[in-house]
Amino acid sequence: MSEAFDLEQLRAISGIVDAVNHSRHIVITCHMSPDGDAMGSSLALARILRAKKLDVTVVTPDEPNHNLEIIPGFRTVAPLTRSPNRVKRAFESADVIFCLDYHCLSRVDRLAPYITESKARRAMIDHHLDPDISVFDWAVSKPQRSSTCSLLYSVIKRAGWLDLMDLEAATCIMAGMMTDTNNFSHNANHPEDYRITAALLEKGVDKNALWRALFDTYSEDCMRLNGYAISQKMRVYPEAHAALITLTRDELNKYNYTKGDTEGLVNKPLAIPGVIYSAFMREERDYIKVSMRSVGDFPVDIVCSRHFGGGGHRNAAGGEFHGTLDDAAALFESILDANATEFILSSHVKSLRM
Incomplete structure (x- = not known):
């Protein structure tokens, strides 16, 4: 059985889809010191929304770890600490802001004012406990899921966007799932994770190469x-x-x-x-x-x-x-x-x- 969403979550996903369909400019954000799940979910969603011909900017509060360079789209990211002008312009034109892999605005540090002062609507997709949903227009929160990437895949599927997922987006999802579970060694007993993994492998993801790049490559x-x-x-x-x-x-x-x-x-x-x-x-x-x-x-x-x-x-x-x-x-x-x-x-x- 695939992942089930409750009525409130289904309404949130429906609202997100409608907002995206009436938008031109999207900003995707994640938490401070972004890890593989934050980067993977952000870049996977960016890839899919760009396939819908939308202008998408992925913004991070600070520089991501260099060991995540293997994730497709890594070099397209705009860290606030390095590209403040680009970040400012992106938020000024944003129609929708996605908030991925964080449950409250304190997790984004100096990026928080850009989000709260923007006129754009906010969509949270996250798997952390005790989310502060009051600051988001839509919230899809499932703490029982092992990673935001795993949850995002289910949201994408429910939204009807799965046909837009190419190999690069699938690789982003796999990278996030692997890093947040230490290659499926903890918090990895959710059956849906393995159904998703199978689907990503069928897309052509090279899990072996990802493992080596993410877990077995060191200077x-x-x-x-x-x-x-x-x-x-x-x-x-x-x-x-x-x-x-x-x-x-x-x-x-x-x-x-x-x-x-x-x-x-x-x-x-x-x-x-x-x-x-x-x-x-x-x-x-x-x-x-x-x-x-x-x-x-x-x-x-x-x-x-x-x-x-x-x-x-x-x-x-x-x-x-x-x-x-x-x-x-x-x-x-x-x-x-x-x-x-x-x-x-x-x-x-x-x-x-x-």
């Missing part, structure tokens, strides 16, 4: 940085079933760090037997970037929301810390016992009672 500096991080900067807390990796700005600079070089690093400690969740903290110019991953039922989204002003999904979440890297690490260590009691021991007790 020498990147490999040395990740090796250093694991061998010298990884702390394991066996009793808390946790691990932490931290990297200072000086350490990043030593290995000529470029954006995307630490992509996937946070997942590495989860290969250690007994480690249920892992955190990676990277020193940025004026804050500490926090990423967390987990296996099983451990909710890193709750941990990030409570302590690091962020959120995400049960097994993949992130946030920020405004202070020193040492203080961020100390905060993480201070909550280990409480996390173990609330999320690990209680879960074990429940399983014994079943």
Whole structure:
């Protein structure tokens, strides 16, 4: 059975289709520090809307990671930080603004005023928890879906646009689905994902080549940085079933760090037997970037929301810390016992009672 939409979602999709049919200029936006799902969904939708002869601009708050260059259309994107004039013109002429892979305007940072001050109508398509639908004219939100790309495919199908999906658009969708599930290794038990994957392969997508480009291609500096991080900067807390990796700005600079070089690093400690969740903290110019991953039922989204002003999904979440890297690490260590009691021991007790 294919993905079902409720009545409200069907009305939203119908409204989106009608608006697009009466539009000439479209802006597609995604969240700050766009990942593969954000870029894949944005570029797939752009490709399809351009096939409808519409003027489409994909806008990001900042520069996407260089490791996503394999995604078709990557070089057509207009980052606000690099192309402010182009972004300004795009929003001034926009009829519809698509908001993909984010559930509230705080996720787009300095791009938020461009969206709120535009006269264009706004359509959100997203899979994150607790969406703020009040700021959108239409919202299609399904947190149970593994990625926005997966959800977008279902929206495209319902909209009647599937015949406009060529190989490049299909590749964008596949890239987003693969990156948001770490190549279908977590949050990947939704049957619809595999029906979509089959359909994308039938379009000609080379999943093997995508895997190599997205997950198995590294520069020498990147490999040395990740090796250093694991061998010298990884702390394991066996009793808390946790691990932490931290990297200072000086350490990043030593290995000529470029954006995307630490992509996937946070997942590495989860290969250690007994480690249920892992955190990676990277020193940025004026804050500490926090990423967390987990296996099983451990909710890193709750941990990030409570302590690091962020959120995400049960097994993949992130946030920020405004202070020193040492203080961020100390905060993480201070909550280990409480996390173990609330999320690990209680879960074990429940399983014994079943």
